[in-house]
Amino acid sequence: MVNGLYTAGAGMMLTMRKQEVTTNNLANAQTTGFKISRLVTHTTVEAKRDNDQFLRQRETQREDDVHVDWQNGPMIQTGNQMDVSLRGDGFLAIATPKGDRYLRSTSLKVNGSNELVDPSGSNILDSTGNSIRVPGQKTSITADGRVMSDGVEVATLKMVDFPKPYSLREEGAGRWVPTAKNPSDPDPAPIPVSSDVQIQQGFLEGPNVNSVTEMVRMIAQLRNYEADSRVLHAVDSTIDKAVNQVGKV
DSSP states (O other): OHHHHHHHHHHHHHHHHHHHHHHHHHHTTTSTTOOOEEEEEEEEEEEEEOTTOOEEEEEEEEEEEEEEOOOOOOEEEOSOTTEEEEESSOEEEEEETTEEEEESEEEOEEOTTSBEEOTTSOEEBBTTSOBOBOOSSOEEEOTTOEEEETTEEEEEBOEEEOOSSOOEEEEETTEEEEOOSSTTSOOOOOEEOOTTOEEEETEEEOOOOOHHHHHHHHHHHHHHHHHHHHHHHHHHHHHHHHHHTGGGO
């Protein structure tokens, strides 16, 4: 009976963690370039006989990993020529105080120093890892990533990819950070993008989040939590009667 308490309690904790992941998906249903996540769990069932040769089973559930679904989101035409998105596998590189970060899609701006930046003010990097200056009045991006200022090429966007399966951590606002799965391993290094990767100017990549699906998933998880809670209370009540009532007879 006591094992039932542990099993139900572990199930409730895992369901709470799943709800956190699902809530994050819903919260980013309008975030450019966002990718949904799923919690991967691991269940172990241990069976062995005790001293009286009774078969005892114990089930252990734990969080294994958070899996990111890298399926492309919908391409949304904005009509703004400063909106860019990648078609194909890869990322655009930006410079932040914490180091380089990577985006699937962004809205470009020109700051007071005539540098190309993202909405947060982080510099967009060129193929050499430097910031991009656009001295002219009209800026455009070609399909192969060349930055044109008043019709003159001034730089090429830094487009990179990473070894698959991706080992990237979401930082928020559609940004990704290469992070090794094991702390002792080096972080993944960027590699060149495939030759068929293109820049889509005037488009943003929407999140690959289906809000209805996520809401249904959240409701199902709530029902699972309630079911585990009822099991926990039932086992607790049974133990209480066994200790405080049966023991007095």
